[in-house]
Amino acid sequence: MAQQHLDPTDPAAGPVTGDALARYLRSQATEFLRALRLHRETGGSGGAPGRAQPKPGDNGTAGSADAALALRQSARRISGSLHTYRPLLDAAWSEEIRPELAWLSGTLALEHACEARLERLLLALHRLSGATVFPAQPTVSAAAPGTTGPGVPPPATAERGNLTVGAAKAGALLERQLTLARTRAHSTALQALGSSRFHAVADKLAVLASDVPLVPAASTTDLRPLAAAAEERLTAAVTALPLVTAGHPYNAEALIHGLSPDPSPHPQDAPWHQVRLLLRLYRYAREVLAEDGEETSLHVSVLAAGQALNRHRDASEAAAAAAQAARTPRIAPATAYALGVLHADQRHEVEAARFAFQQAWQKQTVTTS
Amino acid sequence: MAQQHLDPTDPAAGPVTGDALARYLRSQATEFLRALRLHRETGGSGGAPGRAQPKPGDNGTAGSADAALALRQSARRISGSLHTYRPLLDAAWSEEIRPELAWLSGTLALEHACEARLERLLLALHRLSGATVFPAQPTVSAAAPGTTGPGVPPPATAERGNLTVGAAKAGALLERQLTLARTRAHSTALQALGSSRFHAVADKLAVLASDVPLVPAASTTDLRPLAAAAEERLTAAVTALPLVTAGHPYNAEALIHGLSPDPSPHPQDAPWHQVRLLLRLYRYAREVLAEDGEETSLHVSVLAAGQALNRHRDASEAAAAAAQAARTPRIAPATAYALGVLHADQRHEVEAARFAFQQAWQKQTVTTS
Numbered sequence: 186m187a188q189q190h191l192d193p194t195d196p197a198a199g200p201v202t203g204d205a206l207a208r209y210l211r212s213q214a215t216e217f218l219r220a221l222r223l224h225r226e227t228g229g230s231g232g233a234p235g236r237a238q239p240k241p242g243d244n245g246t247a248g249s250a251d252a253a254l255a256l257r258q259s260a261r262r263i264s265g266s267l268h269t270y271r272p273l274l275d276a277a278w279s280e281e282i283r284p285e286l287a288w289l290s291g292t293l294a295l296e297h298a299c300e301a302r303l304e305r306l307l308l309a310l311h312r313l314s315g316a317t318v319f320p321a322q323p324t325v326s327a328a329a330p331g332t333t334g335p336g337v338p339p340p341a342t343a344e345r346g347n348l349t350v351g352a353a354k355a356g357a358l359l360e361r362q363l364t365l366a367r368t369r370a371h372s373t374a375l376q377a378l379g380s381s382r383f384h385a386v387a388d389k390l391a392v393l394a395s396d397v398p399l400v401p402a403a404s405t406t407d408l409r410p411l412a413a414a415a416e417e418r419l420t421a422a423v424t425a426l427p428l429v430t431a432g433h434p435y436n437a438e439a440l441i442h443g444l445s446p447d448p449s450p451h452p453q454d455a456p457w458h459q460v461r462l463l464l465r466l467y468r469y470a471r472e473v474l475a476e477d478g479e480e481t482s483l484h485v486s487v488l489a490a491g492q493a494l495n496r497h498r499d500a501s502e503a504a505a506a507a508a509q510a511a512r513t514p515r516i517a518p519a520t521a522y523a524l525g526v527l528h529a530d531q532r533h534e535v536e537a538a539r540f541a542f543q544q545a546w547q548k549q550t551v552t553t554s
Numbered sequence: 555m556a557q558q559h560l561d562p563t564d565p566a567a568g569p570v571t572g573d574a575l576a577r578y579l580r581s582q583a584t585e586f587l588r589a590l591r592l593h594r595e596t597g598g599s600g601g602a603p604g605r606a607q608p609k610p611g612d613n614g615t616a617g618s619a620d621a622a623l624a625l626r627q628s629a630r631r632i633s634g635s636l637h638t639y640r641p642l643l644d645a646a647w648s649e650e651i652r653p654e655l656a657w658l659s660g661t662l663a664l665e666h667a668c669e670a671r672l673e674r675l676l677l678a679l680h681r682l683s684g685a686t687v688f689p690a691q692p693t694v695s696a697a698a699p700g701t702t703g704p705g706v707p708p709p710a711t712a713e714r715g716n717l718t719v720g721a722a723k724a725g726a727l728l729e730r731q732l733t734l735a736r737t738r739a740h741s742t743a744l745q746a747l748g749s750s751r752f753h754a755v756a757d758k759l760a761v762l763a764s765d766v767p768l769v770p771a772a773s774t775t776d777l778r779p780l781a782a783a784a785e786e787r788l789t790a791a792v793t794a795l796p797l798v799t800a801g802h803p804y805n806a807e808a809l810i811h812g813l814s815p816d817p818s819p820h821p822q823d824a825p826w827h828q829v830r831l832l833l834r835l836y837r838y839a840r841e842v843l844a845e846d847g848e849e850t851s852l853h854v855s856v857l858a859a860g861q862a863l864n865r866h867r868d869a870s871e872a873a874a875a876a877a878q879a880a881r882t883p884r885i886a887p888a889t890a891y892a893l894g895v896l897h898a899d900q901r902h903e904v905e906a907a908r909f910a911f912q913q914a915w916q917k918q919t920v921t922t923s
Contacts, residue, residue, distance in 0.1 A: 315811035352813040434803035435906035442684040443895050444721040511891045518890035522880045525894020526812050533902055537804035 203273045203403025205477035209266060212476075213259045214394035220255035221387060224378075227252060253293050253374070260290040263390070265469035269415045273406055275398035285386045292377045295370035298502070303363040305503045307356055309530055310523070314352045351519030355527060358510050358520060408477075412470040419463040423546060426456055431539040432547070439536035440529055451532075454501045457539065461494035486549035490542050497538035504531035572642045572772025574846035578635060581845075582628045583763035589624035590756060593747075596621060622662050622743070629659040632759070634838035638784045642775055644767035654755045661746045664739035667871070672732040674872045676725055678899055679892070683721045720888030724896060727879050727889060781839040788832040792915060795825055800908040801916070808905035809898055820901075823870045826908065830863035855918035862911035869903035876900060 227248035264286040267279050377383055430436050442451060468483060468491065511524040596617035633655040636648050746752055799805050811820060837860065840852060880893040 310813065312806070313809060313811075313813040315814040349813055434909060435902065437681070437899075437902070437906075440682060440895070440899060440902075442682075443899070444679065444682040444718055444892055445684040511887065516887050518880065518885050518887050521887035521890040522894040522897075523813055525891040525896075526809070526898045527894075528891075529895045529898030529902070530806075530809060530812070533804065533806070533809075533898070537806075540803060 200405075200407035201409055201474050201477040203399045203406055203408070206266065206270050206273055206403070206408060206473055207397040207399060208476045209473045210263060210397045211394055213262045213266075214390045217256060217259040217263070217390050218387075218394060220252050220259065224249060224252035224256065250297070254297070257290045257293045260286045260293075261465070262469050262472070263393070264290070265466045266473055269466060269470040270408060270411050270473065272411070273399055273403040273408070275400060278398045282386070282389055285382070285389075289377070289383065289386055292374055296367050296374055299363050299367035299370055301499065302503050302506055303360060303367070305499060306359050306363075306507060306527065306531075309503070309527055310352050310356050313523075313526060313530060314349060349519075349523070351517070351523035354517060354520040355507075355510070355523035358513060358516065358524075359506065362510055362513075363506065408474060412467075412474055415463075415467045415470040419460070419467045422456070422460045422463050426460060428543050428546070431536075432543040434540055436536065439539070440532045443529060443532055451501060451505075451535075454497070454535065457494060457497050457542075458501075461491070461498060464491050464494060484549050486545045489545035490549065493538050493542035493545055497535055497542065500531045500534035500538060504528050504535065507531060569774075569776035570778055570843050570846040572768045572775055572777070575635065575639050575642055575772070575777060575842055576766040576768060577845045578842045579632060579766045580763055582631045582635075583759045586625060586628040586632070586759050587756075587763060589621045589628065593618060593621035593625065619666070623666070626659045626662045629655045629662075630834070631838050631841070632762070633659070634835045635842055638835060638839040639777060639780050639842065641780070642768055642772040642777070644769060647767045651755070651758055654751070654758075658746070658752065658755055661743055665736050665743055668732050668736035668739055670868065671872050671875055672729060672736070674868060675728050675732075675876060675896065675900075678872070678896055679721050679725050682892075682895060682899060683718060718888075718892070720886070720892035723886060723889040724876075724879070724892035727882060727885065727893075728875065731879055731882075732875065777843060781836075781843055784832075784836045784839040788829070788836045791825070791829045791832050795829060797912050797915070800905075801912040803909055805905065808908070809901045812898060812901055820870065820874075820904075823866070823904065826863060826866050826911075827870075830860070830867060833860050833863060853918050855914045858914035859911050859918065862907050862914055866904055866907035866911065869900045869907060873897050873900035873904065 227246075264283055267274060267283050267286075271279060427438070430438055438453070439451075442453070464487070468487075471483065507524050507528040511521050511528070596615075633652055636643060636652050636655075640648060796807070799807055807822070808820075811822070833856070837852065837856075876893050876897040880890050880897070885893075
């Protein structure tokens, strides 16, 4: 990563200090408050973080989903910066707010995840059926990070006309199960946003928007070694991945255990999920440096690597949902067969995402080393 | 294919004439008769072309399977040479014997195909179950062309102990269906080898072993333009394949229509099967030239391309067998689910084989052009 490499021994580079961190945290806290206001304006009676029923073209609903995403994004950024630049911040304050931010972003993420998972699985069922009729609405990739549109509704039931009975029944079953999960996630998020726990977080962030609890030494502490440490944690985790296998197309690794007694979650996915989180932390760490005018643009391959890991996570969870649905009692064999094909298809998406990550990471290494 | 390119305009190369073809046909007919004798010696009472029950270590049975393979191989070579070098041979004789050779090699191939398909599917079920216990017998790849051992028995039922219920039931169902198909193929082959139709073919080949019915002009006709035409037919068929897609790993093409109403046989597989046959014809055409001392060794990439196409065919048929088994009435949902995973797994093998073919073919082109 030479181009972006954070060399703390570089004498030409002046230190980036706690001031940059304070600016970043203030701006993220301001973003959070802005999103919260937008959310309350668009979210209807309950201040819902998403929408109960997807209705394309319903701007209030779409605005509410956008606001929920923005809330999550700033909560994650604040939490990540607190982690990477821990030594510069008041420890008691930091330890108190970090789990609250994790609770909040986790709670707000669930509804969107259920919706994206259903969309992914229904699109896959269409693809596997050789169906040419796709929903007319513009498609937003569920895997692209940081993007969300007005919400792509799953293909309407009428459009499943050219699925086989098994695929149609599998689709209906998944729709039932994931819609139920989404509705639950929606209620949970609603409750969360109305809770005193949330109000306490919001109050803390309102203070953060003007007053960042730095330790006295922060104004002379260089952030760059801390960002470099985040990079090292990322690199070490990537090194531990089975990248040689992943770089060999059609290695058939991801579907191993596809029929094992406990197929979900796949233990082999965990190190990849971990790298995904470390890559995100590293990205946020560099955003903080950008507050001081540091070159921030990450190599395009690093971004591609991150996107591959998002796709990996989405496919892994979709495969687990298909396997889970197949355990529903009293389903027809044709339904179970379609779910089996779908599970395997998504596990191959997992494998494809690992390959894409390996390619992107290699490119990044070759270009910058 | 410059290294092996058959350039009929090359003035330095003397013509390869009908004498080489006659030598090749005589030697293949002799091979056929030798295999037939071996088969009668080892095949037991009925002169069976394979074995009714696989028993490793049963040398008579293994010898019989080897003999059946040798019979098929020489029948295919004679038939292929008759096709490529048609103008040099007595037309009436040629037209009479070719369909008989096709009938014979097709009939003899069925039993082995059922056995190899079952083995492939059971091994895949083990792999998909993350089972570490594999059969202790040496494994012979079912995809490797021209190789056959004493026959690798499918993993014994006891060794399926660590499969899940669904995978174990799917394995048992496939074993039942494919063993039945193999038994039928065995009977059919037995009947064929005892028929007057077979004896007529054997008599004709006995004559061919000493007397090849060439046309008068054969002794001055150059074989090389005919072999070059076989190469051109191969190249034209390869050019029509979707190689750009195939060369893009994880293109997810092979599983399209995986859940369509008529999943078997996949129409998209046909052009690949056709190239497989043309590649084999080209290989045999070059063996004939070798009778005259021509350089015969095909580029290793051409052989790898042929192996990829064998694997493509095997995976395609195994996927169809899994889909077919899933249509058995009254199977449990867990069985159907396992068959769905298995079907998708084999369709990904199809995709992997196309990728391998594309890579091998590209290498061959780069190296020799």
